[in-house]
Amino acid sequence: MKILVVGNGGREHAIAWALLRSPKVKQAICIPGNGGTAQLERCRNMPMRVDDFEGIARFALVQGASFVVVGPELPLARGISDYLRKQDVKVFGPTLAGAEIEASKTWAKNLMIEAGIPTGRSQTFTDREAAQTYVSEQGAPIVVKADGLAAGKGVVVAQTIAEAQDAIAALWQQGFHKLAIEEFLTGQEVSVLALTDGKTIRPLLPAQDHKQIGEGDTGPNTGGMGVYAPTPLVSPELLQNIQKTILEPAITTLNARGIDYRGILYAGLMIDGDNNCRVLEFNCRFGDPETQAILPLLETPLHEVILACIEQRLDQIPPLQWHEGSAVCVVAASEGYPGSYAKGFPIQGIDAAEATGAMVFHAGTKYQNPQTLTDGGRVLGVTGVGDSFNDAIALAYQAIDKIEFDGIYYRRDIGHRLKAS
Ligand code: AMP
Numbered sequence: 001m002k003i004l005v006v007g008n009g010g011r012e013h014a015i016a017w018a019l020l021r022s023p024k025v026k027q028a029i030c031i032p033g034n035g036g037t038a039q040l041e042r043c044r045n046m047p048m049r050v051d052d053f054e055g056i057a058r059f060a061l062v063q064g065a066s067f068v069v070v071g072p073e074l075p076l077a078r079g080i081s082d083y084l085r086k087q088d089v090k091v092f093g094p095t096l097a098g099a100e101i102e103a104s105k106t107w108a109k110n111l112m113i114e115a116g117i118p119t120g121r122s123q124t125f126t127d128r129e130a131a132q133t134y135v136s137e138q139g140a141p142i143v144v145k146a147d148g149l150a151a152g153k154g155v156v157v158a159q160t161i162a163e164a165q166d167a168i169a170a171l172w173q174q175g176f177h178k179l180a181i182e183e184f185l186t187g188q189e190v191s192v193l194a195l196t197d198g199k200t201i202r203p204l205l206p207a208q209d210h211k212q213i214g215e216g217d218t219g220p221n222t223g224g225m226g227v228y229a230p231t232p233l234v235s236p237e238l239l240q241n242i243q244k245t246i247l248e249p250a251i252t253t254l255n256a257r258g259i260d261y262r263g264i265l266y267a268g269l270m271i272d273g274d275n276n277c278r279v280l281e282f283n284c285r286f287g288d289p290e291t292q293a294i295l296p297l298l299e300t301p302l303h304e305v306i307l308a309c310i311e312q313r314l315d316q317i318p319p320l321q322w323h324e325g326s327a328v329c330v331v332a333a334s335e336g337y338p339g340s341y342a343k344g345f346p347i348q349g350i351d352a353a354e355a356t357g358a359m360v361f362h363a364g365t366k367y368q369n370p371q372t373l374t375d376g377g378r379v380l381g382v383t384g385v386g387d388s389f390n391d392a393i394a395l396a397y398q399a400i401d402k403i404e405f406d407g408i409y410y411r412r413d414i415g416h417r418l419k420a421s
C-alpha cells in the first residue's frame, strides 16, 4: 500500500509514522511534509500546496495511492474531500459540508442545539455594537469567538468586560464580522477524538492538551504545548456516556442534514467537578499534538481502521487494541511563539533524544542535508510511552532535555494537573 498524507505538522508526522508501523504500508508520501517526514524510512515528501486539489488528485492517481489522509482543517473546509471523491480517490476526512462543524462556530452550535448535545449558552452577532452591549449586560468572564477558521487565534476568554470589548473590536478589525459570545465554562478540558464512517462512531483514547504557552496554564493560547493520553479524567463509563450523549447524536444529526462524514470527529470538552461534560468545540480532523500521544498507543494497524471508515464498515472491525500504558508528548517551540519568532536555526540532539526510546515528531522543521532546521512556531513534539504515566513523562522529559536549538522553549509542567490530583 502507498498512502498520501496531506499536511506538514507534528500530527502528519505521527500519522505517517503510525501508518508505516505496518509492513503492509510500503510507502507514505507527505504533501508537503516536514523535516521529519523527509527523513523517516519509507516516507518521502512531495512539495505541493495543501489546497492544490487538482494536483493532489492527479498525483494520487499516478502513484496508485490506496487513499489520502487529510491532516489540517483548511483543505477540508475548502472541499478537498469532495474533490478527491469526485475523482475516485479514496479520502479520509469529511466533505466541505461536514467540515463546517469546525469552520463555523455558529453552524456547530446550531447542530449541537438540534442534536441536544450539552454545550455552553451562546449568541451570535453580526452587529458589533449589539455584541458589545450584550457583553456589558452579561458581565465577565465571558468568551468571544470568531465565526470562521482563525488558526487557533479566534477565541478570547475575557476575564473582564473591557477585555471582551477589546476582543470584539480586534476580531472585527481582522475582518471577523460574525461573532459568537459564549458563556464561560469551568472545569478541566479534554479532547475526545473519534473515528467515524458516517454511521458508526468509535472514540480513541481521551487526551488532555495544554493550550496555554506558560507553565501553570498562563499566557495566551497556542495550538497545544503538550498532551497526555489516556486521561483518567475520562473513565470508561464517562467515555460511554460521551459516546451516547455527544458523539452519536452528532453523527445522527449530521446524517439528517445529508452529510456523509468519514474521518475524525474531535470533541473539545469541558468536564466539571460533577463529571458533566459540555462541548466547547468540534474539530473535523485529528488534534495536534493529541495525535502524537494517541497514535503511539494504538496497536490496531491504523491503515485498517482508516480504510474501514472510508469504506463504511467500521461496525465490522474488532474493538481497537491499545497499549496498556500512557503516552506524554511535550512540544518544543521557538522563542516568541505564539507571537512572532525567528526560524532557520539548526537543531541538535534529535538522535540522542531518540536513543532514550522516546519518539521525536517534527512539526515546524525542514531538512537541509545534513542539517535539520527550525521552520515554525511549534518545532518538535517529543513523546514518551511508558507503563505508567510517571514513566511516560520521565521519558519525554529525559529525551527533550537532549534537544537544543536557539530559542528553544518548552513547558516543564506537562501533566501537572494529573500529578496534582
Ligand atoms: P475553541 O477553539 O472553541 O475550543 O476555544 C479555544 C479554547 O478557548 C478552548 O480550548 C478553551 O480553553 C477556551 N474556551 C472556549 N470556549 C470556552 C468556554 N465557553 N468557556 C471557557 N473556556 C472556553
Ligand code: GLY
Pocket (backbone or CB within 6 Å): 209, 223, 224, 283, 286, 287, 288, 289, 290
Ligand atoms: N490541540 C488542539 C487542536 O488540535 O485543535
